[in-house]
Amino acid sequence: MEINIRENLVLLRENVPLVHNITNYVVMNFTANALLALGASPVMAHAVEEVEEMVSIAGALVVNIGTLSASWAEGMKLAMSRAAALGKPIVLDPVGAGATSYRNQVLTQLLETAPPAIIRGNASEIMALAGANITTKGVDSTASSDQSLDAALALNRRFGSVVSVSGVTDLIVGNGKVYYISNGVPLMTRITGMGCSASAIAGAYAAVCSDPLAAAVSAAATMGVCGELAYRHAQLPGSFQVAFLDALAVSPDHLAELTRISVSPDRSADVR
Numbered sequence: 001m002e003i004n005i006r007e008n009l010v011l012l013r014e015n016v017p018l019v020h021n022i023t024n025y026v027v028m029n030f031t032a033n034a035l036l037a038l039g040a041s042p043v044m045a046h047a048v049e050e051v052e053e054m055v056s057i058a059g060a061l062v063v064n065i066g067t068l069s070a071s072w073a074e075g076m077k078l079a080m081s082r083a084a085a086l087g088k089p090i091v092l093d094p095v096g097a098g099a100t101s102y103r104n105q106v107l108t109q110l111l112e113t114a115p116p117a118i119i120r121g122n123a124s125e126i127m128a129l130a131g132a133n134i135t136t137k138g139v140d141s142t143a144s145s146d147q148s149l150d151a152a153l154a155l156n157r158r159f160g161s162v163v164s165v166s167g168v169t170d171l172i173v174g175n176g177k178v179y180y181i182s183n184g185v186p187l188m189t190r191i192t193g194m195g196c197s198a199s200a201i202a203g204a205y206a207a208v209c210s211d212p213l214a215a216a217v218s219a220a221a222t223m224g225v226c227g228e229l230a231y232r233h234a235q236l237p238g239s240f241q242v243a244f245l246d247a248l249a250v251s252p253d254h255l256a257e258l259t260r261i262s263v264s265p266d267r268s269a270d271v272r
């Protein structure tokens with residue numbers, strides 16, 4: 001199936017999907033602004049008392065473990081169970097996977113609770129989540145996305161999730177294919193919340209696209225292209241953050257025109 005990047009952004013803007021985020025303190029504001037700038041509607045809610053009700057009115061749930069605590073973990077499980085029961089897509093961002101045993105334990109519990117439609121992380125997070133022997137460094141990646149292909153394929157097979165790995169080149173695994181998106185600029189790693197926004201935007205697309213693979217690819221393309229558009233106006237981190245929000249108003253035609261995408265078959269099926 002051909003992924004229509006242009007149409008998916010049109011669909012997102014027509015539907016203005018409500019995206020329920022259980023995300024971290026660091027990026028809440030930036031993520032909410034990124035969703036609004038793109039054309040979606042964010043809500044941040046993590047209290048155990050309300051997450052089930054909130055997810056029931058949302059188009060997608062984004063769970064991000066960036067600043068984890070016990071009560072947040074409970075809220076995440078409740079929200080994921082309800083989302084699964086209602087057939088709403090879940091995006092999981094395993095921020096800092098592999099950095100502490102607490103994060104790893106909670107991630108195991110979350111994955112047992114409900115399979116995410118999309119798992120989106122940087123390369124070392126995806127490798128740690130798949131159980132690879134890798135030394136991680138907090139929330140920033142210690143590996144490149146091409147090193148994470150086996151881990152992404154393993155997670156895809158185990159949970160049925162589309163797995164999206166960010167980096168110089170983003171790689172997205174699902175439906176027996178590997179998509180590569182080679183947009184973006186290095187300055188994107190010099191401000192916090194870019195990966196978290198990529199996950200939230202994947203949630204916005206997942207709310208309107210019937211295929212999670214199409215949603216994950218569209219989100220990676222949007223992030224990369226908007227990073228490039230922002231860099232035309234700002235080459236330092238502070239102004240780049242603002243320019244990135246402005247760039248998210250990109251037109252569907254411009255987005256499709258600037259996307260650099262390639263696809264290959266998932267060859268792991270040959271050796272299984």
Ligand SMILES: Nc1ncnc2c1ncn2[C@@H]1O[C@H](COP(=O)(O)OP(=O)(O)O)[C@@H](O)[C@H]1O
Pocket residue numbers: 121122123139140141166167168169170183184185186187188189193194195196198220223224227
């Ligand atoms: N060196 C790079 N060159 C171009 N784009 C990049 C680079 N590193 C990251 N990106 C882009 O920045 C965004 C965030 O990715 P990343 O930094 O890997 O996530 P995280 O913030 O979760 O570690 C993604 O859209 C990714 O494509």
Ligand SMILES: Cc1ncsc1CCOP(=O)(O)O
Pocket residue numbers: 024026027066067095139191192193194195196197
């Ligand atoms: C710095 C930091 N610490 C805990 S969560 C967080 C934000 C991580 O954001 P991103 O993964 O988008 O860089």
Ligand SMILES: [Mg+2]
Pocket residue numbers: 095096121122139195196
């Ligand atoms: Mg991240």
